[in-house]
Amino acid sequence: MSTDWNSGVWPDWCPGCGNFGIFTALKGALSELGIMRERIVLVSGIGCSGKIPHFVKVPGVHTLHGRAIPFATGIKASNPELKVIVHGGDGDLLGIGMGHLIAMGRRNPDILVVIHNNGVYGLTKGQASPTLQLGRKTKSLALPNINSAVNPILLGIASGYTFLARSYAYDIEHLKACLKQGISHSGAGILEVIQPCPTWNNLVTMDWVEKNTYRLKDWDPVVKDDEDAVKKAQGIIGLESGERKALGTILVDRRKETFGKRIASIYKNYSTEPPAAQRVEVEGKALPIDLEKTFPRFFIQ
Amino acid sequence: MVKMDLNLIIGGPQGGGIETAGLLAVRALAMDGLEVFADREYHSNIKGKHSYSHIRASDKRVRSIKYPVDFVAALDVESIATHYKDLKPGGVLIHDSALLDKSLLKLPPMEKERVERLKAELDANGAGATVKELDEWLQRNGKVVLQYPFSKTIVEKVKLASPSIERAMNTALTTVLLRAAGMTLTKILEAVDSLFIEKAEARELNRAVAGAISDGFDELSGTKKLGTKILGQERPPRGKRMLVAGNDAVAIGKLIGGLRLQTYYPITPAADESFVIEQHAKLLDSEGRAVGSPIVIQAEDEISAICMAIGGALTGVRSATCTSGPGFSLMAEGIGWAGMNEVPVVVTCYQRGGPSTGLPTRHSQSDLLFTINSGHGEFSRIVLASGSHEEALDDAVKCMNLAERYQVPVIHLLDKGIANCVTTVDPPVFGAVERGKRVEKGTGEYLRFAIGDDPVSPRAYLGEELMWYTGDEHDERGHITEDPDTRRRMYEKRMAKREKILKEAPDGDKAVLYGDEGFEDLLVTWGVSTGAAIDALPELRSHGSRVAVLQVRMVEPFPADYISKFILEANNVIGLEANYVGQLAELIGCNTGFRIKSRILKYTGRLITQDEVVDAYMRIKGGEERVVLTGGE
Ligand SMILES: Cc1ncc(C[n+]2csc(CCOP(=O)(O)OP(=O)(O)O)c2C)c(N)n1
Numbered sequence: 001m002s003t004d005w006n007s008g009v010w011p012d013w014c015p016g017c018g019n020f021g022i023f024t025a026l027k028g029a030l031s032e033l034g035i036m037r038e039r040i041v042l043v044s045g046i047g048c049s050g051k052i053p054h055f056v057k058v059p060g061v062h063t064l065h066g067r068a069i070p071f072a073t074g075i076k077a078s079n080p081e082l083k084v085i086v087h088g089g090d091g092d093l094l095g096i097g098m099g100h101l102i103a104m105g106r107r108n109p110d111i112l113v114v115i116h117n118n119g120v121y122g123l124t125k126g127q128a129s130p131t132l133q134l135g136r137k138t139k140s141l142a143l144p145n146i147n148s149a150v151n152p153i154l155l156g157i158a159s160g161y162t163f164l165a166r167s168y169a170y171d172i173e174h175l176k177a178c179l180k181q182g183i184s185h186s187g188a189g190i191l192e193v194i195q196p197c198p199t200w201n202n203l204v205t206m207d208w209v210e211k212n213t214y215r216l217k218d219w220d221p222v223v224k225d226d227e228d229a230v231k232k233a234q235g236i237i238g239l240e241s242g243e244r245k246a247l248g249t250i251l252v253d254r255r256k257e258t259f260g261k262r263i264a265s266i267y268k269n270y271s272t273e274p275p276a277a278q279r280v281e282v283e284g285k286a287l288p289i290d291l292e293k294t295f296p297r298f299f300i301q
Numbered sequence: 302m303v304k305m306d307l308n309l310i311i312g313g314p315q316g317g318g319i320e321t322a323g324l325l326a327v328r329a330l331a332m333d334g335l336e337v338f339a340d341r342e343y344h345s346n347i348k349g350k351h352s353y354s355h356i357r358a359s360d361k362r363v364r365s366i367k368y369p370v371d372f373v374a375a376l377d378v379e380s381i382a383t384h385y386k387d388l389k390p391g392g393v394l395i396h397d398s399a400l401l402d403k404s405l406l407k408l409p410p411m412e413k414e415r416v417e418r419l420k421a422e423l424d425a426n427g428a429g430a431t432v433k434e435l436d437e438w439l440q441r442n443g444k445v446v447l448q449y450p451f452s453k454t455i456v457e458k459v460k461l462a463s464p465s466i467e468r469a470m471n472t473a474l475t476t477v478l479l480r481a482a483g484m485t486l487t488k489i490l491e492a493v494d495s496l497f498i499e500k501a502e503a504r505e506l507n508r509a510v511a512g513a514i515s516d517g518f519d520e521l522s523g524t525k526k527l528g529t530k531i532l533g534q535e536r537p538p539r540g541k542r543m544l545v546a547g548n549d550a551v552a553i554g555k556l557i558g559g560l561r562l563q564t565y566y567p568i569t570p571a572a573d574e575s576f577v578i579e580q581h582a583k584l585l586d587s588e589g590r591a592v593g594s595p596i597v598i599q600a601e602d603e604i605s606a607i608c609m610a611i612g613g614a615l616t617g618v619r620s621a622t623c624t625s626g627p628g629f630s631l632m633a634e635g636i637g638w639a640g641m642n643e644v645p646v647v648v649t650c651y652q653r654g655g656p657s658t659g660l661p662t663r664h665s666q667s668d669l670l671f672t673i674n675s676g677h678g679e680f681s682r683i684v685l686a687s688g689s690h691e692e693a694l695d696d697a698v699k700c701m702n703l704a705e706r707y708q709v710p711v712i713h714l715l716d717k718g719i720a721n722c723v724t725t726v727d728p729p730v731f732g733a734v735e736r737g738k739r740v741e742k743g744t745g746e747y748l749r750f751a752i753g754d755d756p757v758s759p760r761a762y763l764g765e766e767l768m769w770y771t772g773d774e775h776d777e778r779g780h781i782t783e784d785p786d787t788r789r790r791m792y793e794k795r796m797a798k799r800e801k802i803l804k805e806a807p808d809g810d811k812a813v814l815y816g817d818e819g820f821e822d823l824l825v826t827w828g829v830s831t832g833a834a835i836d837a838l839p840e841l842r843s844h845g846s847r848v849a850v851l852q853v854r855m856v857e858p859f860p861a862d863y864i865s866k867f868i869l870e871a872n873n874v875i876g877l878e879a880n881y882v883g884q885l886a887e888l889i890g891c892n893t894g895f896r897i898k899s900r901i902l903k904y905t906g907r908l909i910t911q912d913e914v915v916d917a918y919m920r921i922k923g924g925e926e927r928v929v930l931t932g933g934e
């Protein structure tokens with residue numbers, strides 16, 4: 001893998017942080033996918049995880065806490081040629097940004113959302129995140145967590161996502177494969193990455209991951225038809241209610257129209273001339289729009 | 302040429318076709334060669350509560366409404382009860398004769414307080430409590446009442462049965478109104494055809510109704526008492542004109558200005574703008590070829606709407622969103638991000654009555670200080686406040702250009718008055734589309750935030766070069782930094798745009814003076830209130846006052862030097878605006894050190910009217926310092 005994927009900015013995560021694994025796997029996936037660097041956009045929220053675009057040598061948009069998805073949606077809808085990938089923490093994407101995560105599933109744009117799931121709010125010093133189990137008390141919490149955990153995979157199915165996978169930050173090869181698959185998928189994807197935060201979360205350790213996860217083996221994630229979709233959803237509920245977390249590709253549904261296709265079915269010119277490809281002036285002058293033809297009902301006489 | 306100034310009110314229950322009635326009347330008047338300005342008042346309710354259009358027509362340009370009115374056309378009893386006292390001497394009330402026996406005080410949609418106020422008023426007048434008694438009282442007091450059997454006529458002649466009758470009542474009422482004002486049936490039918498140009502079935506129904514109602518008009522009791530006919534005169538031909546609400550004007554302006562991505566989350570009174578854009582998503586040239594097709598995305602909330610628009614702008618697309626107070630609050634963080642990242646994005650903000658959801662469908666000018674201060678920290682932005690429909694259209698184009706020229710968020714500040722009032726405008730003249738500074742290829746490593754002599758750095762779009770953005774402080778490449786020196790230089794680069802904007806803005810974009818040089822009194826105003834002030838000028842002058850109106854258009858960055866010139870020239874400065882504090886007056890105070898003591902204010906949610914400006918000005922001259930206006934229902 002070429003070091004050329006490093007932006008040169010020093011990654012300022014704590015030693016041992018799972019974000020390093022995600023960073024490494026991401027660079028590997030991007031280089032192996034062979035997409036033109038300028039055509040990639042990493043869009044992130046706020047948190048330790050949100051800093052990742054600065055470290056990778058591709059265009060990066062580090063946005064607001066919880067808002068990476070709408071930024072990414074606007075970018076993708078305007079210029080469908082760009083490969084758009086969202087990164088955020090579990091607090092960012094499942095707490096403050098939850099509404100956008102659901103809305104994205106409903107739209108099914110060609111965007112992969114990578115959830116750095118460390119069970120805590122890292123950058124604000126370890127408060128409970130939406131994926132922390134009820135009653136747990138990490139070392140950074142004064143009292144046990146009084147909220148139940150949300151499961152991003154189940155939320156993803158309910159919201160209409162067409163790609164769902166889970167991986168682990170320090171299983172670089174597995175994570176890289178999931179990233180490649182998710183980035184190549186056409187439609188909305190969630191890749192949940194179990195990410196140790198040694199600084200605040202003493203519950204999700206490497207040891208814990210060993211004991212509490214397993215690789216999916218005889219699971220075919222690809223949805224074939226409507227009936228299969230129902231079966232798969234039920235199967236996934238089964239998978240996800242187990243004690244141990246499944247790692248691997250959980251759902252691939254290529255049948256649903258992407259947001260881009262939906263727009264193109266209404267705006268006929270969209271597929272050939274999306275907003276970013278349209279002119280808005282001729283030699284510095286407004287386009288020759290014929291107002292009476294375009295807006296007949298506003299004219300009188 | 303006949304000098305005329307016609308004021309009409311058409312009222313009825315929300316959802317009862319009053320909006321269409323108003324549009325039909327406005328269209329007919331405009332097609333008769335008149336200038337029109339129509340206010341639309343409605344509750345935050347879908348069906349049943351009182352709503353009305355106040356329409357003004359004149360052979361000279363009008364920009365406001367005025368009381369008392371010449372005609373009140375009422376579709377229901379509440380409209381009679383609400384507007385009978387708005388009639389001027391000799392004014393005409395029109396309603397269905399089927400309403401005669403109805404009580405004025407048993408009206409379920411009316412709030413208890415209003416019923417009590419009305420009762421006290423009717424008692425004091427000695428007007429009685431049924432429509433019939435009120436009619437008689439009005440006639441004793443010099444008004445004309447036209448009672449017309451609308452429903453009966455529609456049933457008998459057009460052979461419509463309930464509930465279709467209800468769909469026809471509005472046209473019936475409008476027909477009598479226009480006939481009473483002197484318009485011929487032929488002209489009314491032309492307006493019907495034009496209004497329903499795309500709806501053949503509705504067109505035929507409404508033609509039939511107008512015809513049947515018009516037939517019986519001359520036999521109507523009361524018609525003989527109508528004064529000289531005001532409409533249907535020969536008028537000099539006018540060029541092509543457009544009839545638009547403010548929402549339409551902004552939508553058209555944005556499209557001319559190159560908008561290609563509009564995002565929004567529904568809110569009154571902003572949402573219609575996006576709807577109009579969606580309806581005209583294909584921009585056609587004179588050969589009928591599409592020269593552009595902007596997309597509209599309904600977001601999941603306003604936070605998403607602003608962030609999506611910013612995302613679009615990063616790809617080089619002219620992007621905008623529109624909202625009103627509550628939605629604008631949610632956008633504040635995104636606007637700050639756009640400021641920090643020097644993103645050209647346009648936010649159209651239509652003020653309505655706050656705080657919170659306040660008066661959701663009513664007028665207000667109380668978000669000026671909020672919009673100029675929205676977002677935390679300090680950053681350059683432009684806030685332009687349009688005072689008329691023409692300006693709203695032109696400014697929408699301008700906002701697109703300014704955003705790219707200076708790479709800043711631009712807020713186009715309007716109000717419900719402009720959003721929902723309908724008026725005639727001349728078709729816009731197409732001007733420049735400035736895309737701003739672009740990076741030249743092959744100049745080495747691209748620095749999105751290059752610091753040079755000009756605070757505006759050359760732009761590349763996502764997809765073209767390597768670049769980074771962050772809401773954190775950043776270096777020239779866009780990477781996070783907390784280095785104090787870089788921080789200072791980046792801060793200064795961003796803030797330096799304010800000076801540049803002020804220096805380069807033409808005077809006319811900053812403020813406009815209406816009226817004589819050599820004024821003594823200066824009415825300082827903004828937004829739609831400007832129209833009432835300008836319309837009031839001739840009357841004020843006829844009282845011998847040397848008064849002018851100063852409309853402030855650019856409120857951020859604030860053109861303090863330019864405004865000061867006018868203020869220092871005046872002997873008395875009077876603020877006029879639709880809020881409690883006098884926000885523009887305060888802003889002028891902050892920026893110029895000049896304290897405007899006299900203020901005319903209104904915060905009932907209704908427009909400031911021409912007559913109110915005249916009265917209030919007189920009261921200020923009589924020594925009052927703060928005049929609070931209360932007119933209109
Ligand atoms: C609107 C807003 N609220 C709060 C914050 C403060 N904040 C910064 S990072 C963060 C939590 C990040 O946690 P998570 O998303 O899980 O990411 P991690 O740091 O764990 O990677 C919060 C709440 C903010 N930046 N913006």
Ligand code: SF4
Pocket residue numbers: 012013014016017018019048049118122123196197198199200
């Ligand atoms: S706080 Fe946790 S998530 Fe953040 S950098 Fe340190 S280890 Fe990583």
